[in-house]
Amino acid sequence: MSALLLRAENLGKSYPAIGHAGGRLRAMLQILAGRALASGSGVQVLRDVNLSVHAGQSIGIIGENGAGKSTLLKLFSGVIMPSSGSIERHGSMAALIELSAGFDQELSGMDNIFLKTALMGMSRRQTRQHLDAIIEFADIGDALWQPVKTYSSGMVVRLGFAIVAIQNPQLLMTDEVLAVGDESFQRKCIAWLDNYLAHGGTLLMVSHSTYQIKRLCPQTIWIHDHKVAMQGDSDRVINAYLDWHAEKQRQNEQPAQRAMNPEHYQVLSMQLLDARQQVVQEIRSGQALSIEMRLSTPDGRQPVAGFGIIDRGGLPVYGVASSNVANAGEQLSEQEWRYRVEFADLPLLPGSYTVRSHVLDPEGLRVCDSLETRLAVTGSTLELGSVRLQHKWQ
Amino acid sequence: MDLALFQRQYRKDLTDQSKNTLAGSLWLLIEPAIMLLVYSFVFSVIFTARAGSGHDSPFIVYLAVMMWPWFAFSQALSRSLSVLDENMGLMRKMALDKHALVAARVCSVFTLQSLAYLLVLLVLLVLTGGVDFTRIWIVLLSVLQLLLAALGLAYLFSALAVFVRDIKLAMPMLIMLMFFCSPIIWTVEMIPQQYRHLLDYNPLTHVATAVRGALLQGETLLSGGWWWNWLLAAVLLLLGWWVFSRLAPWFEEYA
Numbered sequence: 001m002s003a004l005l006l007r008a009e010n011l012g013k014s015y016p017a018i019g020h021a022g023g024r025l026r027a028m029l030q031i032l033a034g035r036a037l038a039s040g041s042g043v044q045v046l047r048d049v050n051l052s053v054h055a056g057q058s059i060g061i062i063g064e065n066g067a068g069k070s071t072l073l074k075l076f077s078g079v080i081m082p083s084s085g086s087i088e089r090h091g092s093m094a095a096l097i098e099l100s101a102g103f104d105q106e107l108s109g110m111d112n113i114f115l116k117t118a119l120m121g122m123s124r125r126q127t128r129q130h131l132d133a134i135i136e137f138a139d140i141g142d143a144l145w146q147p148v149k150t151y152s153s154g155m156v157v158r159l160g161f162a163i164v165a166i167q168n169p170q171l172l173m174t175d176e177v178l179a180v181g182d183e184s185f186q187r188k189c190i191a192w193l194d195n196y197l198a199h200g201g202t203l204l205m206v207s208h209s210t211y212q213i214k215r216l217c218p219q220t221i222w223i224h225d226h227k228v229a230m231q232g233d234s235d236r237v238i239n240a241y242l243d244w245h246a247e248k249q250r251q252n253e254q255p256a257q258r259a260m261n262p263e264h265y266q267v268l269s270m271q272l273l274d275a276r277q278q279v280v281q282e283i284r285s286g287q288a289l290s291i292e293m294r295l296s297t298p299d300g301r302q303p304v305a306g307f308g309i310i311d312r313g314g315l316p317v318y319g320v321a322s323s324n325v326a327n328a329g330e331q332l333s334e335q336e337w338r339y340r341v342e343f344a345d346l347p348l349l350p351g352s353y354t355v356r357s358h359v360l361d362p363e364g365l366r367v368c369d370s371l372e373t374r375l376a377v378t379g380s381t382l383e384l385g386s387v388r389l390q391h392k393w394q
Numbered sequence: 395m396d397l398a399l400f401q402r403q404y405r406k407d408l409t410d411q412s413k414n415t416l417a418g419s420l421w422l423l424i425e426p427a428i429m430l431l432v433y434s435f436v437f438s439v440i441f442t443a444r445a446g447s448g449h450d451s452p453f454i455v456y457l458a459v460m461m462w463p464w465f466a467f468s469q470a471l472s473r474s475l476s477v478l479d480e481n482m483g484l485m486r487k488m489a490l491d492k493h494a495l496v497a498a499r500v501c502s503v504f505t506l507q508s509l510a511y512l513l514v515l516l517v518l519l520v521l522t523g524g525v526d527f528t529r530i531w532i533v534l535l536s537v538l539q540l541l542l543a544a545l546g547l548a549y550l551f552s553a554l555a556v557f558v559r560d561i562k563l564a565m566p567m568l569i570m571l572m573f574f575c576s577p578i579i580w581t582v583e584m585i586p587q588q589y590r591h592l593l594d595y596n597p598l599t600h601v602a603t604a605v606r607g608a609l610l611q612g613e614t615l616l617s618g619g620w621w622w623n624w625l626l627a628a629v630l631l632l633l634g635w636w637v638f639s640r641l642a643p644w645f646e647e648y649a
Contacts, residue, residue: 015647021559024648028557032640078489081643097487104484118402119490 002055003090005171005202006076010085011049013071016042045071046226049085055170058203060213060234062241063223069206072223073097073173076204091170094120096160096177105149109140109159112148116163130166137162137188153180161185165192172196175206190215210238214382235350235380243352243376246312265303265368268294268336270357272375285350285379285388290342293357293371296335305329305339306358306367309375311386312351318387319356323364347388350379396491400498407502422510426465430458433579451524451610458514459525459609460578460602466507467540468569470500474548475555475562482649492642493549493635500548504541511537515609529608532616536601539623543597546630549638556645577602597623 016027046068053059063069074080075087077095103112113134117127135144138158140151148156157180164172178186193216197203207213213220213234220237222230224244230237274280275288283289297303305328308319322328322339329339356372415421431454438453477499484490519525555561573579576598582590593599600619607615 024557024559027644027648028554028641031644032637034640079485079487080646095488115402118398119396119484119488121396121398123398124402 004052004054005089005091005093006051006053006204007088008049008051008076008085009088011051011072011075011082011087012044012047012084013068013075013080014042014044014083044226046075046223047084048227050228051221051231053171053202053204055091055202056197056200057219058197058217059205060217060220061204061206061223062208062210062213062220062238063229067223068226069223070097070175073175073204073206077173092167093171093173094164094167094169095173095175096157096164097173097175103148103156103160106147108147109138109144109151109155112159113163116160117167120163120167122167133166134159134162137165137192139185154182154185157181158185161189161192168196168201171202171204173204173206176208178207178212179209210242211382211384214238233380235378239351239376239378242312246314246352249314264298265359265361266296267357267359267369267371268296270294270355270371270373272355272373281374282376282378283346285348285377285381286345288342288344289346289375290340291355291357292338292340293359294332295337295339295359297337298335300334301362302329302331303337303362303368304360304364305337306360307341308356308358309348310354310356312353315386317348317353321358321360321364323360346377347390348375348377349383349386349388350377350381351386352376353386395497396494399491400494403495403498404502404505407499408505411506422506423513426461426510426514430454430461433457433461437579452522455518455522455524456581456606456610457579458518459605462507462511462514463537463540463601463605464573464576464578464598466504466511466537467544468573469507470503470541470544471547471551472565472569473503474499474544474552475565478552478556478645478649482646485649486646492645493638496548496552496638497545500541500545504537504544508537525609526612527609528612529614532608532614533605536604536620539601539620539627542627543623543630546627546632546634549634550630553634553638553641553645556641556649572598594619597626 017023049072061069061072071080073095074097075082076089077093077097078087078089079095079097104115107115113131114124114127117130118124122130138144138155138161140155140158143151143155148159151159157177161174161177161181178189181189190212193201193203197216203216205213205217217234219232220234221228222237222241224230230240270291270293271279272281272283273290273292274283277290280289291307293305293307295303295305304321304323306319306321309317311317329337332338353375354372355375356370358367358370360367411421417424434454434457437457474496477495478485478492481495485492515525515527519527551561551565555565576596577593578598582593582599585593597619600617600623603615603617604620607613
């Protein structure tokens with residue numbers, strides 16, 4: 001295992017319920033006496049975080065707003081003290097936390113370069129040696145001579161990132177840095193990060209862009225409700241995270257309307273089968289999958305079957321009915337039909353989907369009943385969207 | 395302590411005060427000079443005070459030689475109370491050595507006031523000829539005592555003030571009280587005999603005696619209290635440093 005850069009054990013943080021002066025005085029006396037602050041009081045923003053970061057790792061941190069991601073980075077970088085647990089740090093580190101990146105708002109960008117590098121332990125002479133590189137990377141033109149308070153958030157981040165970039169720290173922590181930069185700056189940052197990681201750099205990146213995390217971090221931690229909900233391979237963690245969002249979204253929506261004529265034609269059952277005819281809920285992207293449904297018909301006539309696939313955002317991916325297909329369906333009994341549709345190599349990209357089966361009247365005009373089930377598609381990819389389109393690079 | 399941060403902050407504090415003002419660094423002299431004129435008018439003209447026994451210099455000279463050391467001391471105290479607030483934005487985003495911020499503030503105030511002091515002494519020398527520079531080392535050491543004590547107190551109070559806001563409100567009062575309790579604008583002779591021994595308990599008395607003795611009387615008047623001042627300064631510095639170090643990691647959440 002490569003060198004340990006950071007280790008957190010049972011890390012927790014609660015902010016004191018500040019309000020009355022007596023509480024502040026008591027807290028001060030407690031700190032002076034060397035006693036731990038009572039962590040029961042106040043707002044718990046993070047608890048029980050265990051994490052080791054070794055040189056060369058690249059770890060993404062995802063989670064809802066307010067989950068505690070930024071607090072975690074602040075704890076790691078030493079801006080705030082943990083309320084419980086411990087942090088062990090080795091080697092040099094730099095952090096770009098929140099958008100202002102630790103600038104003095106009244107000073108010009110140029111003065112802030114010297115301020116920030118001084119804070120990072122560089123002398124003025126060392127800074128001057130790197131000055132051109134910083135200015136070129138930031139690329140904010142004459143704004144360099146204006147006070148930072150006049151900067152847009154994108155410009156602030158440009159400057160902040162440029163200063164960190166020349167430090168080349170062993171461990172770099174960034175918090176939503178790429179989110180505010182424009183396209184060309186994002187590209188520049190990602191190119192820099194690629195190079196940084198390729199040369200043994202270590203990255204802890206908070207981002208809401210799951211694409212960027214997948215792109216840069218093989219490992220991801222999902223912070224949920226002030227603690228680590230999941231940590232491991234980025235694909236797995238990010239899928240779980242997105243599923244959770246989809247679920248939350250679904251709960252907020254009205255329950256879908258049931259079929260208009262339930263006593264008429266009905267979907268009796270639906271199963272997803274893999275290539276070995278095993279019932280599955282999960283399949284690897286690109287493998288064979290079948291949907292099998294059994295439909296009931298009250299009058300003995302052959303009902304029309306349909307299916308639809310919906311992605312986690314609720315967008316239809318694909319759907320079709322058996323209306324004009326000859327020889328579709330197999331009659332099991334007077335009142336029961338079985339339909340089966342097979343995808344030789346499922347072109348869905350990794351993610352979670354909903355598969356719906358429908359039964360339509362024999363004329364194929366009305367949807368009489370529906371049934372749905374979840375399908376998880378696994379795999380690892382950098383492709384975007386829901387479906388892999390056949391294509392060829394030329 | 396983070397020296398790079400100290401240097402940078404020190405340089406900034408030196409220039410910040412007069413930044414974007416019309417009179418610029420003249421402000422350093424304007425305020426004390428006006429106060430000096432007011433005090434010397436009130437005392438020497440209205441109250442007809444005279445410099446104490448052994449002093450044949452005009453009252454304004456007597457006043458001036460102790461005025462600037464006092465300004466350095468009191469300004470270092472009052473201005474160090476705001477230094478943490480001023481840099482809170484930075485402290486919330488970066489892990490930095492907060493000791494350096496306070497130390498830079500105190501040292502920059504002493505630097506500026508010492509320069510002004512030197513200038514004033516030279517002017518007085520030219521105008522009255524009653525200033526003796528041969529024992530300037532006593533003055534330097536006395537100012538150093540004040541610097542160390544101010545540094546200790548600045549650490550102590552700036553840290554405490556983060557938790558107990560009352561300190562910020564009380565500080566100007568305490569400074570004023572200390573000013574009037576010390577032989578800066580008045581002479582020891584003005585105090586009734588039975589209370590004079592109380593003055594020995596004020597460390598500033600010993601500083602004033604040493605500084606005036608050296609500059610105005612050409613004598614080495616280092617009382618026992620002056621020597622004890624070193625111990626006091628060291629104790630203040632250690633206490634202040636200890637309290638500040640203990641509290642510093644928590645500033646961000648209580649400020």
